[in-house]
Amino acid sequence: MRGHNFWLVAKHEYAKIVKTKSFLLGTLGVPALIVVVTAVSVIVALGQRGVLPVGYVDHAGILDATVLPPREEGEELVALRAFSDEALAQAALEAEEIQAFYVLSKDYVQTGQMKLVYGQKRPSEVAREDFVAFLRANLLAQQSPAIQKRVQEGPWVTIRSADGSREFDSENILSFVVPYAAAFFFFFAVMNSGGYMLQAITDEKENRTVEILATSLRPLELIGGKALGLMSVGLTQLAIWTATGLLALVVATSMFPDLLNGFNIPWSFIGVTMLFFLPAYALMAGMMTAVGSAVTDHRQGQQISGIFNLLFTFPFFFIVLIMAKPNSPLVVALTLFPTTAFITITLRWAMAIVPLWQLLVSWVLVVSTAVFSVWVAARIFRIGMLRYGQRLSFKHILTSLQGKE
C-alpha cells in the first residue's frame, strides 16, 4: 500500500465530513442538548423548594424551630412556619401564605404518624426532604453531633470486588454513569458514522468519481483511507463530547461539591474502551463499505445498513439481563461476538468484573474481524464500484472474495 495515497484519502474524507452541516449538527447538537437539559434540570431543581414556606402543626411537641439539620455552606433550607392548630394552618394555606403543612400526631414518637396537607399542587420532593431532615434533626437533638451526622448522612458503603481490582462507592453515581455513557457514545457514533461511510461510498458511485479513483489508487488504499478518515471523525466527536462532559462536570462540581467524592478515575475502563473503540469502529466502517459497494444507491444502502447497525446496538435489547445477570452465558456470548463486544463490555463494566480471558479473546476477535471486514470491503468494492445500476448478487460477492474478478 502506498502510504501517500492512503493518508490523502483519509485527509480528504475527514475534511469532507467535518465540513458537512449534518456533522456539525450531530456533533455539536448532542452536547448542546446535554447543556440545555442540564441547565433546565438545574433551574428546575433550584426552583423546586418553592418560594412559599412549609407549615407544620406539632401535636407531639417535639419540634423546635431553632434546631435545624446540618447544611452545606450556602445551601438554603425551605422556610418553615409553625402553627398552633390545624385551622390556622389551613387558613394560611388557603391564603397562599404557605405551600403545604404537616400535622404530627400526639403519638408521633410511638407511631411515626404524620399528615401532609396541600392545596392545588403537591410540594416538591426537595421541600418534603427538607422537612424530613428538620424532623430528624429534632428527634436526634439529644444525641451527640457525631451520631446526628451519621444518621443524617446514612451509611457509606464501598463495594469491592473479591480480587480487589475494582471498587465502587455506593453514593457515587459517576462510577455507574461513565460505562453507560461510553456505551451510548458508541451507539451514537455507530449510527452517525455508519451513515457517513455509506454516503461516502454510494456518493462516489452516484457521482462517478469512483472510476477516476479506481485508476489512481488501489481499492484497499481507498477503503483503508476512508476508514481511517472516518475513525478520525469519530475521535473528533469523542474529543468534543468528552470535553463537553468534563466542562459539564466542572460546572456540576461547583454546584454540587460532593459529586466527585469517592470517584476514582476508572483508568482500566478508559484503557479497555480505547483498545476496543478503534477496531470496533473499523469493523463498522468495513461493513458499511461492503454494503455501499454492493448496492446501487444510497437509499438502498440505508435499508441494509439498518440491519448492520442493529448488529452493533443489539446489546441494548438485553440491558436488563446485563444488569441482572452480567455473567450469564448469553451476555458472555455477546461479549465475545465482534459487533456486540464493545457495548456489552461497557454495559457489563458498570455491574461486574469482566474476566481477563474474555477481554483478550474478544479483543483478538474484534481486531481480526475488523481487518477482515476492511479487506472484504475492498474486494467487493473493486467489482461493485463499476456496476452502475446493478445490485451485486451474493454469487458476485463470493467471486470477488475469491479474487476471480
Add this chain to the structure above:
Amino acid sequence: MATVTVLNVNKSFGDVKAVRDVSFEVHPGEIFGLLGPNGAGKTTTIRMMLDIFRPDKGTISVFGGKLDEAKKSRIGYMPEERGLYKDLKLEPTLVYFATLKGISEATARERLQSWLERFDLQDYAQKKIQDLSKGMQQKAQIIATLLHDPDLLVVDEPFSGLDPVNTRLVKEIIEDLREQGKTIIMSTHQMYQVEALCNRIVLINRGRTVLYGEVDVIKRDFAGNALAIEGHGDFVNLPGVLETRHHNGTWNLTLEPGTDSQDVLRAIMRQDGVKLERFEIAEPSLEDVFVTVVQREEGERGDNARS
C-alpha cells in the same frame, strides 16, 4: 516499444460477450482513435487497459508491461460518464485528484492556476462544482485529467458538452500534447474530429475488431466506395448504393462492397431527363467508412442468422 498493446483480449459479463479477441497497439506520440457504435465494447476495452476490469483471456501491456501503481500515475483518464464531487469546491477537488497521482499539493496548485486561466475558469475556483454549468464541469473534468501531466491520455468523448470555442481549445490542447510526445487514446463518435486528429484507429463492433490501421490508408482503401454527384435526377434509388446523403447541393453516395462506380454512372444515365453536372469518385469520410463497415457487419450478421 508500444505505449499500449492489447492482444487477443476477451471479456464476458455473464452470458454477454462484451469483448472478443480484440487486438491493437498504440504507439508513443500518436493520437489513436478507439471507435465503435454504442455498446460495441469500447469502454470495456478501456477499463481493461486501465486495470479496472481484468480480461478473461488475452494480455494487455502498458508502458511495456503490466500496469502497476507507478504506471497508473502516468495515465490521465477521462471516463465517458464524468465524475467530480458535486458538493465540493472546484480547486480542492482538482488538487485532490492530482495529488492522488503523485504530485505535491504545491505543484498541483501552481499548475492549476494556468489551466484555470486557459479554460477561463479562474473566477470559479472556489465555487462548488454543482454550481458550475455543464460546459464548465466538462472543462473541469479535462483539467482533472491533465493536471498531473500524464504521458498517456485516455479520453472518452472529450468534446461532448463543449461549445465550438472550447471544442477548438480542447483540440488544440490534444495536438499540443501530441507534439510534446504524449500518447493519446481518444474514443468519440465525432468522426470529423477523429479524422482531423487521429493518426490511427481501431473500429470495434459487437466486441470484435472490424477495422484497424492508419486513417489515411483506411480512407484510401474505401475510396472506390464513395461517389460525389451534382445535378438533377433520382440519385436515391440507385442499385448497389448502401447510403445516400444530400448536403449543400452535393449527393454523397456510399456504395455496397463490390459495386463498380461505372455501373452506378450507367444506371444514372439510363434515367429520363437526368442532368449530370458532376460525377466524382470521392475519398470517403471516416464517417462513411464507419457506417459502411458497421452496416456491412450488421448485414452479414443478419444473413448468418437467417441461414
